[in-house]
Amino acid sequence: MSIATLIIGQSGTGKTTSLRNLNPQHVLLIQVIKKPLPFRSPNWTYITPENKQGSILVSDNPHFIIDVILKSKRPIIIVDDFQYVMANEFMRRSSEKSFDKFTEIGRNAWDVFNAAINAHDHKRVYLLSHTEEDAQGKTKIKTIGKMLDEKITLEGMVTTCLQTAVINGQYVFQTKNNGNSTVKAPADLFKEDHIENDLNEVDIAICEFYGIPNPQVQSQNSQQQQTANHA
Template identity: 45%
Template sequence: MSIATLVLGESGSGKSTSLRNLDPEKTGIIQCINKPLPFKSSGWKVELNVARTNDPVKILDILRAHNKDIIVIDDFQSVLVDEFMRRATQRGYDKFTNIRKIAWDTFNLAGALAEHSRVYILTHSHTDDNGGIHVKTVGKMVDQVITPEGYFTRLC
């Protein structure tokens, strides 16, 4: 069983910048938004240890096939938002069911990889009316069914 850690923070709080502290030889990054890393990135190379995709199926395939000690998904919330926007004209609840399934599949797999693996899922946070900090998703239709924080033994 792998160690899955959920890293929550507001936009600009340093989630992606913290990756500079990881060894590029031992780490793979799945960038869900196609943008440069926010630090000097000489050790990080697309196709070598950086994959760029927001496709949930490809993300799961990369997680299953990775050969690094550490794998990072940056920024998972964008995967949910992108799926929501791809289906913006679709009516009904099916799109929310699919988005919940994407989150559920990803969180379950993050904790079920090889024992030596560590998976970090970086995502945006949301503060509720009571001051509690939670994973920012795409709304109540997702939040009423799945509690992302419950799938992780470690939250940062």
């Protein structure tokens, strides 16, 4: 069983920027919409026939995304921005009069989440998505149609859902629910109500919490040991 984590927030509040400290060699980033990364990223390159060692793929096709999540050997998979998997399909099918399209769009989103929680052991899948407010004013993941909200609740399919915020000019992740959001996490996963928007640190915490080997931490420990040996 893989560990799926949802990261939600308004545009410009630090979702994609949180990738900045991850080692791209351990990551497969699926960009639903191709766009430049919002940080200096010379080592983040697109996978092409000539560059199979890259870290970024571009697709809004839910079936392709599911196939990548299930088959990739990378320990970390990131889907950014997930809501456009739904929105792009809706726009392509906007001329259809039948409401069947909403059912199919909802099913595709549900299938992606199922793949994220059912990939092989030790894989972490991070789904980054925009937010919206429901009729009661609660902040939630942005969806298309009513089926996902009334029948499923995507946040209910994951154990951890973090939300971005900007507080006094600092970009952070909210780790505790304030009663007006869908934020949640295991009680002792994070000590603070707000943490730096650093997905690498989140991944380290998740690996430690669930006892998952983390190649980035192992590499850092090895380098520190080598430094100590030569000191």
